[in-house]
Amino acid sequence: xxxxxxxxxxxxxxxxxxxxxxxxxxxxxxxxxxxxxxxxxxxxxxxxxxxxxxxxxxxxxxxxxxxxxxxxxxxxxxxxxxxxxxxxxxxxxxxxxxxxxxxxxxxxxxxxxxxxxxxxxxxxxxxxxxxxxxxxxxxxxxxxxxxxxxxxxxxxxxxxxxxxxxxxxxxxxxxxxxxxxxxxxxxxxxxxxxxxxxxxxxxxxxxxxxxxxxxxxxxxxxxxxxxxxxxxxxxxxxxxxxxxxxxxxxxxxxxxxxxxxxxxxxxxxxxxxxxxxxxxxxxxxxxxxxxxxxxxxxxxxxxxxxxxxxxxxxxxxxxxxxxxxxxxxxxxxxxxxxxxxxxxxxxxxxxxx
Numbered sequence: 001x002x003x004x005x006x007x008x009x010x011x012x013x014x015x016x017x018x019x020x021x022x023x024x025x026x027x028x029x030x031x032x033x034x035x036x037x038x039x040x041x042x043x044x045x046x047x048x049x050x051x052x053x054x055x056x057x058x059x060x061x062x063x064x065x066x067x068x069x070x071x072x073x074x075x076x077x078x079x080x081x082x083x084x085x086x087x088x089x090x091x092x093x094x095x096x097x098x099x100x101x102x103x104x105x106x107x108x109x110x111x112x113x114x115x116x117x118x119x120x121x122x123x124x125x126x127x128x129x130x131x132x133x134x135x136x137x138x139x140x141x142x143x144x145x146x147x148x149x150x151x152x153x154x155x156x157x158x159x160x161x162x163x164x165x166x167x168x169x170x171x172x173x174x175x176x177x178x179x180x181x182x183x184x185x186x187x188x189x190x191x192x193x194x195x196x197x198x199x200x201x202x203x204x205x206x207x208x209x210x211x212x213x214x215x216x217x218x219x220x221x222x223x224x225x226x227x228x229x230x231x232x233x234x235x236x237x238x239x240x241x242x243x244x245x246x247x248x249x250x251x252x253x254x255x256x257x258x259x260x261x262x263x264x265x266x267x268x269x270x271x272x273x274x275x276x277x278x279x280x281x282x283x284x285x286x287x288x289x290x291x292x293x294x295x296x297x298x299x300x301x302x303x304x305x306x307x308x309x310x311x312x313x314x315x316x317x318x319x320x321x322x323x324x325x326x327x328x329x330x331x332x333x334x335x336x337x338x339x340x341x342x343x344x345x346x347x348x349x350x351x352x353x
Contacts, residue, residue, distance in 0.1 A: 001064050003028040003190040004049070004158055009058035011044055018044050020214040022058070029188035031181070032219075033201040036211035037237070042194045045211070046160050049192060050083050051076035062157065082151035083160040086167065090135050090146050097122065097131040099146050103154040117153055124186060125149045125179075141172040145179070152187055159189040165200060177203045198238055202226070210234050226280075232352050235278035242279045242324045243352070253277060253349070257321025258297035262346050276352050281327040283348020286313065286340040293343035299324070301338045306330070315342065 002025040011019040019041040026032050034042035047053040049060060051073055060068040067074040076083075082103070090099045101118040109117070122128045125145040135143055144164060151159060161180075165173045181204050184191055195201055201208050202222040209219040210233070218225060218234045229235035232243055246253040252261025253275065289295050299315040302323055306312075313326040313334065324342070334340065 002026060002061075003030070003063065004192070005061045005064075006045070006049070007059045007061065009045070009048065009060060010056045011041070011048060011053060012056040017056075017214050019048070022211075022214075022216055024209060024216070024219065026190055026192070029190060031184050031191040031193060031204060031206045033193045033195060033205040033208045034211060035195060035198065035201045035208050035237075037196060039213075040211040041214040042196075042211050043162055046083075046162055046192060046194050049158070050081060050160055051079055080157040081160060082154055082156035082158075084147050084151050084162065084164050086163045088143050088147040088164075088167075090143060090150065092135050095132050095134055096127055096138070096146055099135070100149045100153050103150060107154065121149045121153045125183070139172075140168050141176055144168065144172075144176055148180070148183060152183065152189065155187070156189055159191045161191065161193045163195055164193075165195070165197075173197075173200070180204050202238075210237060212237075227348070228350050229278055229352055232276060232278075235350065235352050240281055240325060242281065242284075242322075244277050244279060244322060244324070245274055246277050247274055255279075255296065255317075255321075257317030257319040258342075259319065260294070260296045262294060262296065262344050262349055264346070264349065264351070278350045278352050279324070279344065280348045281312070281325045283345040284324065284326040285343040285345070286315070286326055286328060286332065286334060287343070288341065289343040292347070293345050295341050295343050297342060298339060299342045301334050301336050301340070303336060304334065315340075317342070 004026040006022055006024040009019060009022040010017060034045055036042050044053060048055055054073050055068050055070050057070055059066050067079055097118050100121055101114050104114045104117060122131055125148060127145055165176050168176060177200050205222055207219055207221055208225055210217045212233050218230050225234060225238050235241045235243060244255050246255045249261060251263055253264050254261045285293050298318040302314040302316050304311055304313050311328045311332060313328060314323045315326055316323050
């Protein structure tokens with residue numbers, strides 16, 4: 001049985017369906033990220049799970065027991081959940097220790113047990129020496145740790161995080177993105193995490209649910225989302241990709257502008273049918289084929305950008321068709337107008353709808 005389940009959940013404002021027929025199941029101790037652009041419904045979904053927003057249709061269950069439906073909503077304080085907001089919402093007039101112990105105090109935990117749990121939690125988030133400081137005396141990353149410690153101190157059944165790293169600078173965001181999985185592994189709370197940052201989601205998640213205009217596009221592991229996207233939206237939203245047209249001849253797909261086919265592992269019911277495919281830039285090679293790549297045809301370099309870790313080339317097939325983005329090592333320097341052979345690693349080609 002799932003720890004947390006969303007069954008055909010919908011939220012409408014008038015005729016607008018902000019969340020539309022959403023179905024999700026989270027296992028005990030799993031960390032699932034809701035990922036998507038602004039306005040896709042991810043924060044509304046999180047607030048429905050928390051009990052702050054009522055459902056228009058469907059149901060939300062914890063351990064098989066209904067906590068939300070269109071007819072009834074269990075109050076947030078009775079759900080056994082903790083939520084961390086974008087603004088952290090830590091009390092400025094309380095010390096670090098008082099903030100972390102606030103939820104325990106509300107729950108009337110005995111004083112000695114409260115102090116022990118606060119001390120243990122501060123050690124886990126590496127804030128023990130700062131226990132008597134106030135929030136104004138802390139950095140953004142330290143304030144984020146206080147918010148996490150306070151939420152986890154009450155040992156929630158479900159932990160909800162609403163873009164908790166968005167207010168941090170790039171370095172702190174990277175540091176905290178590594179810290180959150182460590183804390184999750186320590187406590188194994190079933191966790192729903194909201195973000196619009198793809199790299200953040202890829203770093204922390206057991207699975208990622210990609211939302212688009214209130215609907216679930218795909219839920220999968222980070223590896224599968226990147227390498228086996230099922231839709232054009234997922235392929236384009238998770239990292240960079242080339243979205244191309246191709247036709248099948250037997251077990252191969254021939255991309256527009258080329259003559260040679262690329263073998264596909266999945267057989268097609270309709271050979272010759274035009275299909276959309278996603279090809280990642282790092283799955284393309286300019287030059288002679290290697291053991292992992294196959295030549296598909298000549299191309300010419302249209303433009304290039306040096307990005308330090310790699311060259312970002314735009315190339316055009318000699319047979320016409322759309323330009324393709326190719327990532328090459330820094331040492332692989334080609335001038336604009338250079339003609340080269342394009343090779344493809346078949347493992348980087350995925351069919352999309």
